Amino acid sequence: MNKKIKFLLNCFTVFFIIVFIQVDVYAKNNYEYINISNPFLAKIPIAIVPFKDITKNNKGDVVLLNNGVDYLMGMLKFTGFFNILDKDAFLTDFKNTGVISSSINFRQFTTVGAELLITGGEKKSKDGKLVIELRLFDTFKEKMLIGKQYEGQSSDKERIIRRFAGDVIYYLTGKKSVFETKIVFESKISGKKNIFICDFDGKNSRRITKNRSINLSPSWSSDSKWIAYTSFNKGKPDLYIRNIKAKRGSIINFKGANISPSWVPGKFMLAASLSFSGDSDIYLLTGTGKIVKKLTNKWGIDVSPSFSPDGKKMAFVSRRSGTPQIYIKNIYSGNVRRLTYEGRYNTNPSWSPAGDKIAYSAMVKNDIDICTIDIAGKNRLKLTSDTADNESPSWSPDGSLIVFSSNRNGHSRIYVMTSFGTDQRILFTMKGEQTNPEWSKSIVLD
Amino acid sequence: MQEKLFIKSLLCAMVCGFMIFAVSCGPKVVKSTAPEEVVENVESQDIYQDDAAEEEEMNRQRALEEQLLEEQRIAEEAVKKEALEKFITENVYFDYNEFFLTEDAQERLKDKWMWLKDNMDISVIIEGHCDSRGTTEYNLGLGEKRAESVRTFLIDLGIDGAMLTKISYGEEKPVDPGNTPSAWAKNRRVHFTIE
Known part of the structure; x- marks a missing residue:
């Protein structure tokens, strides 16, 4: 019984999600990005920048060592929808790429062919909780498609990233992802x-x-x-x-x-x-x-x-x-x-x-x-x-x-x-x- | 196969021969002693001696007969055991993806029938098996049909259906786990077990 209550509490406290910018998600979504019923579907080139420490500012100066990028890449790759670009192709000067639009040089990504970009930042809240911000951008339109902030325990990192990956898939295809199946x-x-x-x-x-x-x-x-x-x-x-x-x-x-x-x-x-x-x-x-x-x-x-x-x-x-x-x-x-x-x-x-x-x-x-x-x-x-x-x-x-x-x-x-x-x-x-x-x-x- | 049958019939003939010999010997002894019983008991010692000899002979004969009977019983047991073993170990085989009984399968089933009608007190499980080709669920269905073909054949020959239970294992219990045509052929079978 105790276990059950604990589990329920976890469910409520852990996923205190603040959707701070809700671009396009509900407004208009014609899934122009990926139509899964198209047999000649070309894989969308996507760049994922290593997650940064955003304790000091949103630009994120420091790259996190233990970041969830590989986990996120693994999931997105699994779907078969993406061509995940090699980090070395665009990260000549990745320290200057921040997590928010104003700190991203989109041309750096469009020149290597990336059509989508994901950035991530991490910090600790005042009461010691883990705060993660994840964003999906359209590099050509230089526009944020999804932006979310999550707060939870440090052990919830994978669940948070999985949830964001699910949001990315939902935004791009209009279908629920397979990541929770x-x-x-x-x-x-x-x-x-x-x-x-x-x-x-x-x-x-x-x-x-x-x-x-x-x-x-x-x-x-x-x-x-x-x-x-x-x-x-x-x-x-x-x-x-x-x-x-x-x-x-x-x-x-x-x-x-x-x-x-x-x-x-x-x-x-x-x-x-x-x-x-x-x-x-x-x-x-x-x-x-x-x-x-x-x-x-x-x-x-x-x-x-x-x-x-x-x-x-x-x-x-x-x-x-x-x-x-x-x-x-x-x-x-x-x-x-x-x-x-x-x-x-x-x-x-x-x-x-x-x-x-x-x-x-x-x-x-x-x-x-x-x-x-x-x-x-x-x-x-x-x-x-x-x-x-x-x-x-x-x-x-x-x-x-x-x-x-x-x-x-x-x-x-x-x-x-x-x-x-x-x-x-x-x-x-x-x-x-x-x-x-x-x-x-x-x-x-x- | 024929050699085995020959040895078996020879064994039977020998056993029968011994029995006839034993039976025909028995009364002779009695006859020869019978007249002496009426003779006066002057030479009682001798008579007693003869009686004792007779008794001894009778015992010897009885022991001999018991031994023969025992031997016969063992021989019969062996034949029975062999028949049971053959009943269990000899499988009935099927063509690929089929459950009809081939001529060979029918011949084998006639042997099964012969055994079954001498052992009406036994419950038999007819197991249907398939080779690993094809899909699990369909093969469970196919194994069931193979067992059913065999069961129906035996019932048509007069075996009580209550004695015969069928079960399908599909492709789950191969005798040969190999992935070759000869392994597949061995696995497409109906196997009998005694409950």
Whole structure:
């Protein structure tokens, strides 16, 4: 209890944020800077000046040794939107670049191609708190786009910088950043498979299931408070619904297999494949495991549901035509249509947050690749190639990135790329084999 | 395989032979002593001696018979054990991304059926497995279908469905963790376990 109160107090006192200049944020924002649905998006060149000590004046004469620039750069780079300029390119005389407009020679940055500039300053308040000022400038217009001052404990530095980075992304793209989101995945070591959660950038992974059995295919609820997964902990595949903060939840253990859960957006409801009738079909269930209705009714394999953002349609995998293909069901009319025709093995559908595309795994020749396709079934785009097996795509909540698993370097690991297939990179390395990542659909508080 | 069968039948024939020998020997002894029982008891000593000999012979025969029976029992146990082992270790294999039963699979399942109908008191778990190709969730579905194909086949041959439970492990429990066609072929299987 004490802990809880302390936590709440922290939340209130730590983030005493003074937005001292609110240029453009609410007034007009047409996101002319970054349109994330543009596949030919050029990276915006951005310069970030090392944070300065502003105890004496706002110009900031002294460069801080332990400043958060690398942390900020790491986050911005992760998005794939920026080309972060090398410090050496513009910092011939960086001591003369202050943190406020009047102390910045913008031409120094425009000549090296920087279109955006971030400055930061730090000082201690009278009562010993940490005060950080962060600003985003348009170098060509010589204009401040965002200016914020934050006050908190010195241990809050990373959180403050993360919040500012989120503001920068929101200002430039009109979408919430991924910096407060998390990724759930499974990891297998010597035959035992467990569920883990890590930050958006692969850091701070922690184990969620703690048994010596097989736990797999985790799925986030849309409010990111619950995960559902399948576990063999009691001998057969059952569904576990679990609140990630509190120790509560339920087990769905009908006769036969209870697998492949996927939450309905905005509801405490999920779809899953159950085989108690003797044949595997997808059912709509409440979060406590009561069957609401049967969603598929064909003999064969029906698995891997994924809902459209409005919850009105469901993509899923079915073998009704003889090979595994992706189908879309209209939940209200009951109509089902086949989405994928190319190839003999298309699985793992993941509906994009914008609702216009579906990412999936396709077997192409002898490899498995990640593809995206319009919901009309057109414009199939292969995002990975010649890199062994790439599976289980899942969109970041802003739709700009896709997380997936790949065994391109032998072991299966978690990778991230932009939703157009660029900037493919490994997210982290850990022992064992990591598979089935799913990006949270919103901010995760834990 | 055929050699094994030959040895087994030879063993059976030998056991049977011994038994016939033992049974046919038994009464002969009794017959030969029977007339002497009616003779006066003058030579009681001899009679007693004969009785003792007879008793001894009977005991010897009984021991022999018990030994033979024991041997037979052990031989039968061995056959049973071997059959059980074969039932458990011999998997039924599937084609890539398929759950229909190939001719070979059906032949193997007939052996399973033979064993099952002699062991109706046992509960069997039919495990469906897949190779590592393809996706986790779909493979869980595919493993389930493989187990279902096998279960249905056995029920159609007359096995009580209550004896047969199915479970899918998808691609989670490979027998060969390799990433080669031969490893994949080994992993696309239905495996039997006894509950």
